[in-house]
Amino acid sequence: MIHEHERVVRMVAELQNVLFSMGANEIRSEILETPDAFHVSVRGNSRGNICRQVEKLRKLLSLARRADMEEELWSLAGSVDFDTELSLVGMMSDRAEVRCDGDAGVVEVELVRKK
Amino acid sequence: MDDSGTTPAGNRLHYGILVSTFLSLVLAGFLFDTPSDIVKGLLKIVTDPDYLITDYMGIGGVGAAFVNSGLVSLLCIALLGFLKVQVTGITFAAIWTVAGFSFFGKNLLNVWFIIAGVRVYAFYRKEPFSRFIYSALFGTALAPLVTQILFGFNVSPALKIPLAALAGISVGFILPPLGVAMMRFHQGFNLYNIGFVSGLVGSLVLSIFQSYGFLPQSRLVWSKGHNAALAPLFFAFFLALFALGYFLEGRKISGLAAVMRYPGRIVTDFILLEGIGPTLMNMGLGGMGSILYLLAIRGDINGPTLAGVFTVVGFSAFGKHLRNMAPILAGVVLGGVTKVWGLSDPPIQLAALFGTTLAPVAGEFGIFWGIAAGFLHSSLVLNVGALHGGFNLYNNGFSGGIVAAVLVPVIEAIRTGREKT
Incomplete structure (x- = not known):
């Protein structure tokens, strides 16, 4: 697969955009590449309890991996900051986990993308 | 299920x-x-x-x-x-x-x-x-x-x-x-x-x-006189598509309302997001709306316009719905009132149907910009065909790409400016 690293970078950018749109002003991202997969973690703070908004995030990121759609559309991930491509990021991931701690004001997304 | x-x-x-x-x-x-x-x-x-x-x-x-x-x-x-x-x-x-x-x-x-x-x-x-x-x-x-x-x-x-x-x-x-x-x-x-x-x-x-000396020729093979047979046939078919969706959704139309809330920008896969029932209802509506539009402007239901209708129906599973398509159509109609061509001219019949490729502009930025996109598209699409000599069947997609690429950054700049004031 070509542009593998660029695809992962775009997935992270998309998640960062989403967290900004949810009010975060401090975002930390980590990418770990192993021989089999990329492990992505993006964590942002929130102003107030935004855990209600996280359901949509969870639904879209939980879409099954779709190599056919990814191949056609991956370059759109992270491309704009006024709309989301979360469903695309979901289709580019094999596993997604979204955690929200309303009291601590933290949203964290973890993705696994197999090679 | x-x-x-x-x-x-x-x-x-x-x-x-x-x-x-x-x-x-x-x-x-x-x-x-x-x-x-x-x-x-x-x-x-x-x-x-x-x-x-x-x-x-x-x-x-x-x-x-x-x-x-x-x-x-x-x-x-x-x-x-x-x-x-x-x-x-x-x-x-x-x-x-x-x-x-x-x-x-x-x-x-x-x-x-x-x-x-x-x-x-x-x-x-x-x-x-x-x-x-x-x-x-x-x-x-x-x-x-x-x-x-x-x-x-x-x-x-x-x-x-x-x-x-x-x-x-x-x-x-x-x-x-x-x-x-x-x-x-x-x-x-x-x-x-x-x-x-x-x-x-x-x-x-x-x-x-x-x-190498090849000179492209313009061509227009455009059949007429099929409306009486084809309009009821396809209207009934799209009505059946809507009905199938309605029954698959358990006789509810709430999912259709959810479909119409999406801006429609790629990637908006309605089947993945809302399921097959609302998607089929949306496809049926897109088809019926397209047939009614052609009849309203005294257009022709033939091969090329059916291609437009089918494309509207197909993309009603992937981004289009009546709310984001209507402003584009309005922009083309506005062009028909003010420009040198009429709405029933063959290329303009196609521009109206295929111009809905720009539906996400209306869905994301609102009615005004949707009308602007349709208005611009209806002029540009008449000129870009000469570039590829008719080899590209999706001429409207070519024009739509240029309109979107020019319009969207301008809209963003204007919107961002407003937010700051």
Whole structure:
């Protein structure tokens, strides 16, 4: 697969955009590449309890991996900051986990993308 | 039952809907012509140069055009099944687009060269063909390139047959990487991305042809007089599609309201997001609305406009709905009132239907900008066809890509400016 690293970078950018749109002003991202997969973690703070908004995030990121759609559309991930491509990021991931701690004001997304 | 297509049962249902739709199109062809006339018509269709605008109903008759469209679609569905592709909204969009353009430009002969080119690309990249299947299906926009060389060039068959195959396969080979790169150009606001890519490739190919003395000719094969038979037939069909969705959704229309809340920018796969029921209802509405629009402007229901209607229906599973399409249509109608052409002129009938490629502009930025996009598109689309000489069947996708690429950054800048004041 070509542009593998660029695809992962775009997935992270998309998640960062989403967290900004949810009010975060401090975002930390980590990418770990192993021989089999990329492990992505993006964590942002929130102003107030935004855990209600996280359901949509969870639904879209939980879409099954779709190599056919990814191949056609991956370059759109992270491309704009006024709309989301979360469903695309979901289709580019094999596993997604979204955690929200309303009291601590933290949203964290973890993705696994197999090679 | 999860009907998003992520389960085997859901996927089988989606395949069943596609197969029964296009099988019924084949059978409907026999309502219009005898089997022998259909065979003769199909032979005329596959030996035609096909470049824009070539109405297969005018070339081979209504029955042959129906059978051509149905068979090409069924073969593409068989290819999807062979590759074990999961059927969702983008799949419906691709198959309905192929079906529509098989009324004017794609046929049982010319689409396979482009598809083979994409297959060669997958082989070259050592990746499964299924990854690039949508580039292959949408990429058949350039199929007239093959038939133009085969049947439009006055050179020896020993030269033109390998040349046609080479041209088709070469174009198919370069489409997948170009599709990814060009998506960034319009940021997903032009739903017919491969139409934009095909416009660029077609322009390049035409330039090479012209360097060797080939002069493109304008063409308009546009049949008339089918409205009385085709309008009720297709209106009833789209009503049935709506009804099927309604029943699959448990006789509720709330899902349809949810569909209409999406801006529609790529990637908005309604089957994945809202399920098959609301998607089919939305597709039915898109089809009925398109037929009513054509009747309202005293347009013609024929091969090219049915391609427009089918494309609206297909993309109503992948981004379009009445709310985001209406402002685009309004922009084209506004152009009809103020510009030098009329709404029933053939290219403008097509511009209105295919111009809904820009529906996400209205969905994202509102009615005013949707009207502006339709207004601009209706002028630009009349001029870009000359660049590719009619080789790119998705001429409106080419124009739509340019309009979106110019308009969206301007809108963003204006909106951002307003936010700061």
